[in-house]
Amino acid sequence: QVQLVESGGGLVQAGGSLLLSCVTSGRAFKTYAMGWFRQAPGKEREFAAAVSRDELRPYYSDSVKGRFTISRDNAKNTVYLQMNNLKPEDTGIYYCAADPGGFWYRGRSSDYNYWGQGTQVTVTS
Numbered sequence: 001q002v003q004l005v006e007s008g009g010g011l012v013q014a015g016g017s018l019l020l021s022c023v024t025s026g027r028a029f030k031t032y033a034m035g036w037f038r039q040a041p042g043k044e045r046e047f048a049a050a051v052s053r054d055e056l057r058p059y060y061s062d063s064v065k066g067r068f069t070i071s072r073d074n075a076k077n078t079v080y081l082q083m084n085n086l087k088p089e090d091t092g093i094y095y096c097a098a099d100p101g102g103f104w105y106r107g108r109s110s111d112y113n114y115w116g117q118g119t120q121v122t123v124t125s
Contacts, residue, residue: 005022013124019082036095048068091122093121
C-alpha cells in the first residue's frame, strides 16, 4: 500500500508564500508521475501542477502558472509545491497524488491511483 503524507499548509496573507511537501512510502516513487490537486470550499477538486518521473517536464494549470513551482527529490521520495504570490482564491485543501502511468501532462485526477489526506491552505486578503 502506497502512502502519501502532505505537510506545509497553513494560514498566510495574500502575496505570501508557502512550501508544501509530500512524502511517499515505498520504493516505486521514482516510477510515478506526481501531481498536486486542490479543492476549495464548495467546489470540485481541480488540478494544480504535475511533474514527470524525471522532473524534466512540469505541467501547470493556468490559474497557478508563473506563481507555483513543482519539484521532486527522488532520493527522498518527496514532491514539493512552492507557492508564491498567493491569492485568496488559492484557499483550499491541497492533495498530492501519484500516477503510476506517467500521464503528468493530462491533469486528470482519474490518472492518479494514490492520494494523500490533504493539507489546508488558507490565504487571507
